[in-house]
Amino acid sequence: MPPDGALIADSPAADTQPGDTQPGDTQRGDTPRSDTQPGDTPRGDTPRSDTQRPDRPSIIAFVGDQATETALREGLLEAVPQGFEIRRGTVRVAMAALHKMPTPHTLIVDVSGEDQPLSALSDLSDVVEPDVRVLVIGDRDDLNFYRQVTRGLGVAEYLFQPLLRDMVARYFGPLIMRHDPVTEGVQGGRVVTITGARGGTGASTIAANLAWHFGVEARRHTVLLDADLYCGTAAMLLGAKTGAGLRTALEAPDRIDELFVERAAQPVSKRLHVLAGEEKLTDTVSYSPNAAARLLDALRRRYNFVVIDVPCSALPLHRELLMLAHQRVVVMDPTLASVRDTLRLMALPNGPMQPRRSVLVLNRDNLPGGLTRRQLEEGLKMKPDVAIPNLPKVVGHAASMGEPAMAARGGFRTGMMQLVREVAFVRLLDSGAPGSAPATGKAGRLRRLLGLTS
């Protein structure tokens, strides 16, 4: 337990009036990425420091009252002699502000008076870049709470009210003075892979739209990674650029660091970036073993969501990405060949970070001449988790314009939103367990066609 004295305020939250002050989140927008900033540091071999990402403020605090503000300012005088920005507001106010602005390297929030401080802090972690150093002030003084906040949520330090200058100097000061990047306690972003049972099922379309939703609509820091380095379409679908960075990362993983990721990922919008290549068909990319793990480590520190378009192949890169995901998504269309390959993909063993099976998306539902839903479910012996209708005009038009098809209301968006709910949260699925659909004579024939005996 860090605080010196068990000085518990009688009514710690009494003067916390979240509504009576301006949240102050209007002062600055999400500044553009560093490559468009005037006065940017050269994107070369800059030493690792807070100046690496000029768009990220060094430190910002959100506190509930004047006394806390004073203790914080005075306590950190030595650590931050130049001063820093302190805004008045709850953790919810902090969240609203951080929705719109770059994540500081160090964030101080005050959960005093909060009914559910743990869930508030957990919600906050969704809108900030995962490698932020979070220091928390609150009004609970029990050890259990301290443990949950620090070990459970990855908060660097917790101090309880009434906040005293000396406590701040002693426990927050050294953490702030350390300019090295946060290496411990980073929970990291969520990795979702999208794989088509076959080419043409719409996997890339779905990956691009999912990333667009997370990055643009939900304003989570998101990167779309295209694992097809030769003919991938992820960048094209979002109107982004491809580059040589991804290949370099996979061939020379030692070069992957925060700055590398920053340079290699191309912006689509402030919180949506794309990492994709367009290698010559005559070139061989010499994939270095474990490069995928190294790259994902770096990406997970920077982004809340890493969406990966992974082709169905036996290449080591693709196999490793599927194993490293938190959630896999398999996309099929209503064809016999798709049913066969879906069964093979669904049968792959789960990776160490996958508590549940792949989410199955049936795309181009009602495709003229395709299998009926009944035939399909009988062949699969399960129901798809998400169905997206066949909408060639809507999807085709969007693809030609380099726009996300889900921006418009309609069947495509409805299906995509269902997928968002399936992949954004860890939750056990109980429906669709193999064997849930009854096998009829027809299914038997279908499964025999696929070479399946049961």
Ligand SMILES: Nc1ncnc2c1ncn2[C@@H]1O[C@H](COP(=O)(O)OP(=O)(O)O)[C@@H](O)[C@H]1O
């Ligand atoms: N729901 C849909 N309805 C109609 N056409 C679709 C749908 N989803 C994708 N498509 C189209 O199918 C084609 C293949 O999509 P793509 O995303 O490249 O598939 P994959 O990555 O699986 O090969 C594209 O022309 C795309 O516009």
Ligand SMILES: [Mg+2]
């Ligand atoms: Mg594709």
